[in-house]
Amino acid sequence: MPVTIKDLSKTLGVSRSTISKALNDRPDVSPDTKTRVLQAAHDLGYQPSAAARNLRRQRTNKIGLVVTYPIHRVSDFLSELIPGMATVAEEAEYNLILYTSMVGSEERIQNLCRSREVDGIIIAWPPRQSETVALSQLLTDEDVPHIFLPRRVPHDDISYVAADHVQGARQLTQHLIALGHRRIGFERLPEVYETDDDRHAGYTQALRQAGIPYDASLVVSADSQDDDYERRSFDVFQALDEPPTAILFFTDPLAIRALSHAKAHCIRVPQDLSIAGYDGIPSSGVTEPALTTVRQATSKMGVLAVESLLKLITDGGAEPQQHILPVELIVRQSTAVPWKGSA
Amino acid sequence: MPVTIKDLSKTLGVSRSTISKALNDRPDVSPDTKTRVLQAAHDLGYQPSAAARNLRRQRTNKIGLVVTYPIHRVSDFLSELIPGMATVAEEAEYNLILYTSMVGSEERIQNLCRSREVDGIIIAWPPRQSETVALSQLLTDEDVPHIFLPRRVPHDDISYVAADHVQGARQLTQHLIALGHRRIGFERLPEVYETDDDRHAGYTQALRQAGIPYDASLVVSADSQDDDYERRSFDVFQALDEPPTAILFFTDPLAIRALSHAKAHCIRVPQDLSIAGYDGIPSSGVTEPALTTVRQATSKMGVLAVESLLKLITDGGAEPQQHILPVELIVRQSTAVPWKGSA
DNA sequence: TGTGCTTGCGAAATCGATTTCGAAGAGGTT
DNA sequence: AACCTCTTCGAAATCGATTTCGCAAGCACA
Numbered sequence: 001m002p003v004t005i006k007d008l009s010k011t012l013g014v015s016r017s018t019i020s021k022a023l024n025d026r027p028d029v030s031p032d033t034k035t036r037v038l039q040a041a042h043d044l045g046y047q048p049s050a051a052a053r054n055l056r057r058q059r060t061n062k063i064g065l066v067v068t069y070p071i072h073r074v075s076d077f078l079s080e081l082i083p084g085m086a087t088v089a090e091e092a093e094y095n096l097i098l099y100t101s102m103v104g105s106e107e108r109i110q111n112l113c114r115s116r117e118v119d120g121i122i123i124a125w126p127p128r129q130s131e132t133v134a135l136s137q138l139l140t141d142e143d144v145p146h147i148f149l150p151r152r153v154p155h156d157d158i159s160y161v162a163a164d165h166v167q168g169a170r171q172l173t174q175h176l177i178a179l180g181h182r183r184i185g186f187e188r189l190p191e192v193y194e195t196d197d198d199r200h201a202g203y204t205q206a207l208r209q210a211g212i213p214y215d216a217s218l219v220v221s222a223d224s225q226d227d228d229y230e231r232r233s234f235d236v237f238q239a240l241d242e243p244p245t246a247i248l249f250f251t252d253p254l255a256i257r258a259l260s261h262a263k264a265h266c267i268r269v270p271q272d273l274s275i276a277g278y279d280g281i282p283s284s285g286v287t288e289p290a291l292t293t294v295r296q297a298t299s300k301m302g303v304l305a306v307e308s309l310l311k312l313i314t315d316g317g318a319e320p321q322q323h324i325l326p327v328e329l330i331v332r333q334s335t336a337v338p339w340k341g342s343a
Numbered sequence: 344m345p346v347t348i349k350d351l352s353k354t355l356g357v358s359r360s361t362i363s364k365a366l367n368d369r370p371d372v373s374p375d376t377k378t379r380v381l382q383a384a385h386d387l388g389y390q391p392s393a394a395a396r397n398l399r400r401q402r403t404n405k406i407g408l409v410v411t412y413p414i415h416r417v418s419d420f421l422s423e424l425i426p427g428m429a430t431v432a433e434e435a436e437y438n439l440i441l442y443t444s445m446v447g448s449e450e451r452i453q454n455l456c457r458s459r460e461v462d463g464i465i466i467a468w469p470p471r472q473s474e475t476v477a478l479s480q481l482l483t484d485e486d487v488p489h490i491f492l493p494r495r496v497p498h499d500d501i502s503y504v505a506a507d508h509v510q511g512a513r514q515l516t517q518h519l520i521a522l523g524h525r526r527i528g529f530e531r532l533p534e535v536y537e538t539d540d541d542r543h544a545g546y547t548q549a550l551r552q553a554g555i556p557y558d559a560s561l562v563v564s565a566d567s568q569d570d571d572y573e574r575r576s577f578d579v580f581q582a583l584d585e586p587p588t589a590i591l592f593f594t595d596p597l598a599i600r601a602l603s604h605a606k607a608h609c610i611r612v613p614q615d616l617s618i619a620g621y622d623g624i625p626s627s628g629v630t631e632p633a634l635t636t637v638r639q640a641t642s643k644m645g646v647l648a649v650e651s652l653l654k655l656i657t658d659g660g661a662e663p664q665q666h667i668l669p670v671e672l673i674v675r676q677s678t679a680v681p682w683k684g685s686a
Numbered sequence: 687t688g689t690g691c692t693t694g695c696g697a698a699a700t701c702g703a704t705t706t707c708g709a710a711g712a713g714g715t716t
Numbered sequence: 717a718a719c720c721t722c723t724t725c726g727a728a729a730t731c732g733a734t735t736t737c738g739c740a741a742g743c744a745c746a
Contacts, residue, residue: 075426
């Protein structure tokens with residue numbers, strides 16, 4: 001049986017209230033009894049019961065990390081996210097609880113909040129925009145502070161932390177334009193998310209600024225369900241009358257697979273074709289050639305999300321927290337000046 | 344204010360006890376009242392308070408994942424571990440709580456256990472053997488089920504899940520021997536862990552079986568603190584009278600850095616030198632050449648650890664859970680028949 | 687009608703800590 | 717001596733659910 005406050009009370013001959021006050025550093029305890037209590041607590045190995053404390057305080061000092069997406073699809077991202085999040089949380093005496101089987105289940109999130117086992121939640125990979133707004137409303141009704149990550153939510157009252165993908169895609173495209181590319185392919189996702197729209201917007205902005213007309217045939221949708229789609233989309237690009245001299249891929253893994261398909265087609269990268277990824281995963285740095293990509297400040301996003309959430313938890317009246325972090329262009333060897341042979 | 348069992352009791356005109364029994368499917372409730380209670384609970388959006396339930400049941404349905412190692416050093420490993428762990432836990436209605444700032448702090452782990460905020464813990468990257476045994480004793484005294492991961496603990500009473508690194512290193516060495524290598528370098532870690540001993544044992548076993556004498560000059564210790572050590576250890580190998588024709592590295596990242604150092608020294612891999620890694624991280628598959636390595640069943644280890652822990656939690660008298668999982672040799676392009684030029 | 691048994695329900699205790707509120711005692715002032 | 721203030725402490729209520737135990741009603745049977 002663990003040592004309870006009752007045991008302490010008995011051995012010291014002091015009431016439970018006084019013990020509690022001494023341990024919580026309340027003013028109405030004499031310095032003498034306080035030290036006696038602390039000493040005894042240490043000697044007996046007393047540690048307050050988390051459950052009892054939570055019940056009384058109506059607070060758990062736990063933050064829920066709710067992953068509303070098949071977790072194996074985002075574990076790379078999570079591994080960059082979690083260390084920062086956990087560290088910041090623990091500095092504030094909070095811990096992270098993982099809820100990963102929450103795919104598309106608004107109701108389960110609601111139940112989680114109603115059971116009050118966390119003081120606030122971070123919702124990683126929220127659903128489409130309309131559902132996100134509805135979900136946020138639900139959580140607001142339950143009075144549970146929450147933050148969406150890592151996608152922006154176009155709504156003034158909703159807190160989120162995201163990366164500036166408009167800027168990222170624009171910089172990447174500008175980089176290619178500066179190298180001399182005019183026909184730049186863009187492989188986007190079929191799912192309609194803000195992230196995708198943002199990157200597409202960045203891509204078109206850069207083209208417009210450079211006076212390059214938008215060519216719809218250069219934009220294809222990757223089918224994330226189909227592992228071999230990559231090869232076929234590659235063929236689609238190559239089959240064009242005037243194939244692109246550079247291709248932007250929505251994520252690094254897509255770009256890495258494109259790299260090996262290029263090799264299989266005897267297309268040299270970057271001499272014959274420039275390839276760029278997005279996300280800056282570790283693997284992108286060790287390919288041959290190393291991948292030009294855009295690095296999101298993933299770790300920082302996690303840190304910021306926790307900090308913002310803590311602010312919302314601590315200060316009930318706090319403003320919605322909205323952060324869009326800049327991203328960083330990483331130029332490596334997979335992009336270069338286009339070959340002028342056919343031009 | 345959230346809906347409590349009291350509210351339900353009031354609106355239904357039924358005692359709290361009966362509500363509780365109905366919700367927990369106890370036998371002494373009539374089918375009629377049970378449906379009425381369930382209906383009302385649903386209508387009012389009632390969800391039992393986790394804190395109150397935990398306090399009363401003396402059980403939290405939470406598993407602690409305690410990381411006793413600088414988390415950014417192991418986040419890759421964690422990202423493979425966590426999805427499986429979380430999934431299995433959640434199927435059994437448990438959740439994972441992360442405790443990452445537990446580096447070298449036996450006392451904080453003890454306090455965690457005393458506060459009873461988890462029903463059991465998984466200790467990732469336990470300290471040295473002697474400390475591990477002491478820690479296990481401490482947790483046993485507190486009556487908290489626990490499992491060590493991912494290192495074996497040479498002690499009959501202690502539960503752990505680990506990978507068979509003796510087998511892994513032996514297979515890797517045998518693979519090189521089969522290719523014709525006789526002088527095989529081995530870069531181990533300076534820290535004295537079972538893992539390291541195991542791999543070294545596998546290495547020497549393979550040599551012995553092949554009748555190749557052990558040459559201590561072929562075994563160097565990497566200094567994990569020093570990022571540039573890799574380059575110097577590489578020089579150490581090259582400066583030998585008879586340099587190795589193949590080198591085993593303790594981890595993939597070390598091998599990947601060696602790959603680029605080799606390139607800088609104009610040493611071709613695998614023609615001039617075979618290089619092998621260990622762990623099978625994603626990056627190891629996209630290097631040029633792709634790395635021969637050994638893949639641990641990391642995800643499976645996480646799953647097994649949670650399953651074992653749940654067994655210990657559920658069945659107090661369960662045997663210690665000890666699992667050593669086989670590892671898988673992955674032969675890729677960084678190892679090949681040695682060049683006979685100088686032989 | 688009286689006895690025995692089953693079924694369904696509720697009063698009250700309990701889990702362990704926190705907090706409110708009142709009281710006792712010490713010390714000072716008039 | 718009467719009154720006040722300040723410090724220190726403890727009794728009791730509270731957080732919300734679960735569980736034990738006893739009671740009452742209903743039914744069957746002699």
